Amino acid sequence: MSHLAARLWRHRGISGSLLLTPPMGWFVFIYLPALVVLLITAFWTVNSFTGVIERDWSLDNFVYIFSSHTYRDIILRTIVMAAAVTITDVVLAFPVAYYCARMASARIRILLFLLMLLPLWSMFVGPMYAWRIILADQGILNGLITSVGLSPLSISYSNWAVWIVFSYMWLPFVVAPTYAALERIPESYLEASGDLGGRSWRTFRKVIMPLAVPGVIAGSIFCFSLTLGGYIVPSLLGGPGSDLLGNVIFANVGAANNLPFAAALGIVPVVVMAVYLFFARRLGAFDMM
Amino acid sequence: MGSKITHWALRLWTLGVMFFLLAPLVVIIVYAFNESNIQSFPIHGFSLKWVVAAWHNEEIFAALGLSLKIALLATVISVLLGTTAAFVVDRYRFFGRETVSFIVVLPIALPGVITGIALGSYFEFFDISLSYWTIVIGHVTFCIVIVYNNVIARMRRLPGSLREASMDLGAGPFRTFYRITLPLMSTALLSGALLAFALSFNEVIVTNFTAGAQNTLPLWIFGALRLGQNLPVVNVVVSAVVIVMLALLLLCYWLMTQAGTKQKEHP
Numbered sequence: 001m002s003h004l005a006a007r008l009w010r011h012r013g014i015s016g017s018l019l020l021t022p023p024m025g026w027f028v029f030i031y032l033p034a035l036v037v038l039l040i041t042a043f044w045t046v047n048s049f050t051g052v053i054e055r056d057w058s059l060d061n062f063v064y065i066f067s068s069h070t071y072r073d074i075i076l077r078t079i080v081m082a083a084a085v086t087i088t089d090v091v092l093a094f095p096v097a098y099y100c101a102r103m104a105s106a107r108i109r110i111l112l113f114l115l116m117l118l119p120l121w122s123m124f125v126g127p128m129y130a131w132r133i134i135l136a137d138q139g140i141l142n143g144l145i146t147s148v149g150l151s152p153l154s155i156s157y158s159n160w161a162v163w164i165v166f167s168y169m170w171l172p173f174v175v176a177p178t179y180a181a182l183e184r185i186p187e188s189y190l191e192a193s194g195d196l197g198g199r200s201w202r203t204f205r206k207v208i209m210p211l212a213v214p215g216v217i218a219g220s221i222f223c224f225s226l227t228l229g230g231y232i233v234p235s236l237l238g239g240p241g242s243d244l245l246g247n248v249i250f251a252n253v254g255a256a257n258n259l260p261f262a263a264a265l266g267i268v269p270v271v272v273m274a275v276y277l278f279f280a281r282r283l284g285a286f287d288m289m
Numbered sequence: 290m291g292s293k294i295t296h297w298a299l300r301l302w303t304l305g306v307m308f309f310l311l312a313p314l315v316v317i318i319v320y321a322f323n324e325s326n327i328q329s330f331p332i333h334g335f336s337l338k339w340v341v342a343a344w345h346n347e348e349i350f351a352a353l354g355l356s357l358k359i360a361l362l363a364t365v366i367s368v369l370l371g372t373t374a375a376f377v378v379d380r381y382r383f384f385g386r387e388t389v390s391f392i393v394v395l396p397i398a399l400p401g402v403i404t405g406i407a408l409g410s411y412f413e414f415f416d417i418s419l420s421y422w423t424i425v426i427g428h429v430t431f432c433i434v435i436v437y438n439n440v441i442a443r444m445r446r447l448p449g450s451l452r453e454a455s456m457d458l459g460a461g462p463f464r465t466f467y468r469i470t471l472p473l474m475s476t477a478l479l480s481g482a483l484l485a486f487a488l489s490f491n492e493v494i495v496t497n498f499t500a501g502a503q504n505t506l507p508l509w510i511f512g513a514l515r516l517g518q519n520l521p522v523v524n525v526v527v528s529a530v531v532i533v534m535l536a537l538l539l540l541c542y543w544l545m546t547q548a549g550t551k552q553k554e555h556p
Contacts, residue, residue: 016381020389023374023433027392031404031430034411038403041410092309095302103299110545112307114538117487119310121534122317123507124491126527129514130313133320133328140316143330171310200292221398229400232493236514246402253406253498259413262406269400277398 042263051257061264071248075268078245081159082227085166086174086220092167093174093219094212100175101182116172128236131165132156135237157239165233170226174219181215182208214284221280228269245269314531321524328520343525348509356506359421360489363428367485368478370429371436379444396431401494404431409498419501427499428492432485439481443474476544483541487534506530 043057065071100109119127134140135156142152155161185208193203231246238247245265252262324334343349371393378389396404408427412419451473455465471478493507500508510526513519 013383016377016383019373020377023370023393024389026370026429026433027395030411030426031396031407032392034407035403037411037414038407041414092306095299096306099299099303103296104303107546111542112303114542115307116310118314118531118534118538121487121491121538122314122531123510123527124493125507125511125514126317126530127313129510129520129523129527130316132514133316133330134313136328136330138329140330168309168313171306200295225398225400229402229494231402232511236511246400249402249406250497253409259406259410263410266403266406270403273399 038263038266041260042267044260046258046260053260061261062267064261065264065268071265074243074245074248077159077243078228078269079272081163081166081244082224084163085170085227086223088163088167089171089174089223090178090216090220092171093178094216097175097178097182097215098208101179101185113176116175119169120172125232125236127168128165128233131161131168132237135161135164157237157242159238159242161237161239162234162242162244165237166227166230169230169233170223173222173226174216177218177222178212178215181212181218185211217280217283221276224276225269225273228272317524318528318531321521321528323521323524326521328524339521339525343522343529346522348504349506349522349526352504352506352509355421355503356490359424359428359505360486362425363432363489364482364486366425366429367432368436368482371433371481371485372440372474372478374433375437375440375444379441393434393437397434401431402498405495405498408495412499419499419503421503423499423501424496424503424505427495428489431492431495432489435485435488436478436481439477439484440474443477447473479544480541483537487537491530 041053042061043059045054045056045058045060046052047054065075096112100112104112132139136142137152137154137156139156146152155164189207189211190203193207194200198206229246229249230244231250234242234244234247235250238244245268249262249265252258252265320328320332321339322335322337323332324336324338325332374389374393378386404427408423408430411417412423417423447470451469452465455469456462460468491507493505493511496505496508497511504512506526510523513523
């Protein structure tokens with residue numbers, strides 16, 4: 001055994017590829033082919049009488065998506081929603097990440113990070129149900145608002161509810177990489193800026209912000225991508241007029257039983273993400289994931 | 290940024306954000322003891338009847354059992370695969386090394402619905418009927434990256450000198466791995482495994498497309514919420530999960546702060 005080990009050690013190329021085979025095999029034989037199958041399926045159609053997938057190549061799905069007002073609106077709404085959620089989460093997360101990186105003690109920081117995971121670990125859909133109770137017309141939020149004499153809001157089952165809950169769910173994904181970027185800035189940079197006469201606001205703008213950008217972008221990748229494909233939030237909290245790509249895809253796989261059309265719709269967020277990742281890479285975001 | 294006002298403003302902001310994140314979970318727990326089956330505000334009375342109803346619901350326990358079995362298996366497989374991938378990417382220089390780290394991250398960089406329908410169409414294409422196993426395959430695909438990220442972060446911080454010392458003293462590569470590298474990585478492996486387990490246990494996005502007739506616990510809840518059935522019981526189940534997960538997180542907290550005080554290392 002040790003003889004074999006020593007030989008493998010000398011032939012590092014062989015041992016490396018032996019070790020790499022199982023994890024890469026998983027992706028090469030399952031995940032990547034699955035993405036290819038998805039791409040191919042997008043060019044097929046479903047026979048509307050029999051419901052069977054017809055394996056003939058056509059662009060019908062794409063032509064339909066881009067010529068229909070409904071689907072163009074849904075795509076646009078999804079991108080606007082993803083942008084709104086991303087901006088909201090960056091604004092909410094940055095001060096928290098800054099506090100954790102440069103002010104909080106190690107123990108507080110660890111505690112905060114762990115507690116931030118709790119909403120994601122509550123069956124994922126648990127907090128969404130809580131938000132339904134909070135935002136309902138007779139719910140907690142309106143109860144509190146009317147008790148101070150204001151008129152109640154009507155935001156349950158609307159784009160507002162979807163926006164709030166998406167921002168709620170993806171917040172930890174933005175905090176973590178932003179924190180990673182801020183934590184890497186050496187104290188000496190800030191001291192140097194101070195010594196050179198940079199006031200705190202100027203140090204923040206000229207030193208901290210530029211160095212934090214890759215982390216913020218990395219966080220925004222998760223947030224943007226998760227919202228682009230999110231279907232659980234719009235299907236539990238959305239109402240008429242808040243269909244997003246995600247829940248339309250989900251409906252086409254399940255109830256409508258039109259996998260090719262769902263696959264074609266699925267290509268849209270992938271293309272949007274590819275563009276997003278291309279720019280993110282240029283801004284150095286990949287080092288922060 | 291050292292001034293007192295900014296310090297307090299940041300602390301207050303952080304507290305506010307934590308309130309935003311945790312308040313809904315408190316709401317769920319409070320409503321689990323709501324006497325009425327209508328979730329209005331304020332609640333009308335205290336009752337344990339929904340807890341009792343949940344306790345006698347066999348569907349819930351079957352779903353819980355399935356979720357635990359899947360999470361356990363998915364964790365074991367993804368720890369093995371994720372650790373090997375991290376080990377190779379950290380230790381070896383080879384052509385396509387960047388590609389490996391890119392491919393591993395892909396299942397979480399792409400929207401979950403894409404991974405879901407991709408795997409769904411893959412199983413359909415190859416006539417693999419959806420089962421317990423297809424759920425596990427889906428979970429492993431996105432759990433690998435969790436383990437991989439945790440382990441590779443730790444490996445990058447490990448000083449190579451310890452490994453070299455072991456090899457100089459005559460230990461072979463396997464012995465060095467078991468006696469030196471593995472113990473030094475144990476907390477990273479444990480936290481990676483815990484994160485992978487929790488992710489698998491709570492996952493619905495991909496599972497919706499890879500499960501056939503099987504109901505995992507999150508799927509059962511998602512179904513109940515969509516149909517508006519059993520809502521008071523959903524409160525009880527989610528509350529129980531929140532409490533168990535909180536205990537798990539506090540265990541993680543204890544593990545992480547213990548490791549910190551023992552090794553006295555600063556990241």
